[in-house]
Amino acid sequence: EAGVTQFPSHSVIEKGQTVTLRCDPISGHDNLYWYRRVMGKEIKFLLHFVKESKQDESGMPNNRFLAERTGGTYSTLKVQPAELEDSGVYFCASSLVGLASPLHFGNGTRLTVT
Amino acid sequence: ILNVEQSPQSLHVQEGDSTNFTCSFPSSNFYALHWYRWETAKSPEALFVMTLNGDEKKKGRISATLNTKEGYSYLYIKGSQPEDSATYLCAHGLISGGGADGLTFGKGTHLIIQP
Numbered sequence: 513e514a515g516v517t518q519f520p521s522h523s524v525i526e527k528g529q530t531v532t533l534r535c536d537p538i539s540g541h542d543n544l545y546w547y548r549r550v551m552g553k554e555i556k557f558l559l560h561f562v563k564e565s566k567q568d569e570s571g572m573p574n575n576r577f578l579a580e581r582t583g584g585t586y587s588t589l590k591v592q593p594a595e596l597e598d599s600g601v602y603f604c605a606s607s608l609v610g611l612a613s614p615l616h617f618g619n620g621t622r623l624t625v626t
Numbered sequence: 627i628l629n630v631e632q633s634p635q636s637l638h639v640q641e642g643d644s645t646n647f648t649c650s651f652p653s654s655n656f657y658a659l660h661w662y663r664w665e666t667a668k669s670p671e672a673l674f675v676m677t678l679n680g681d682e683k684k685k686g687r688i689s690a691t692l693n694t695k696e697g698y699s700y701l702y703i704k705g706s707q708p709e710d711s712a713t714y715l716c717a718h719g720l721i722s723g724g725g726a727d728g729l730t731f732g733k734g735t736h737l738i739i740q741p
Contacts, residue, residue, distance in 0.1 A: 545728055553733075555715070557726055558728075571726060
């Protein structure tokens with residue numbers, strides 16, 4: 513089976529610009545998660561979709577971040593406008609049965625805001 | 627304990643030796659405990675998911691135990707090999723309504739196996 517894919521793998525943008533990250537989960541996985549790792553810190557939860565519905569977005573840092581999962585397939589995470597502190601690696605993960613099953617992670621998108 | 631804590635932060639082990647490390651997590655509202663193996667420039671790869679107190683899981687030379695009442699899990703590696711070098715992440719999940727839906731990760735134990 514194809515794994516979780518993320519695009520782009522790297523993105524360098526200037527402060528104030530907009531960036532959209534994309535995640536394609538494993539086919540059939542209703543649960544999709546976004547996480548972020550800032551350099552030197554632990555991986556932190558951003559939000560959770562079940563199919564197209566946002567179940568929990570308590571980890572989203574602020575309203576500059578917008579996640580969507582139209583049709584319950586792929587998901588996008590938009591940062592607008594980007595700030596320096598948004599730099600980090602953004603991981604997407606999908607699972608079959610929420611947290612009772614393992615999360616399958618994508619390779620991440622490394623975002624650098626200059 | 628409010629967060630997930632892993633110890634030690636890093637570990638150097640001779641090839642062939644066995645080793646273990648610890649994950650501590652809040653015992654209230656427990657739902658699941660995950661272990662992941664994370665190699666540089668790759669994505670975290672699931673090792674184990676444990677949900678019941680007393681759970682023990684094994685995959686080849688790697689095994690894990692879970693104590694939900696006292697809030698800890700151990701990961702054991704028997705007969706370490708160079709390919710075991712990686713960062714091992716522990717992550718804790720809460721019951722629905724007990725907090726955030728996602729996993730709370732520790733900072734990881736960075737394991738280096740020396741030939």
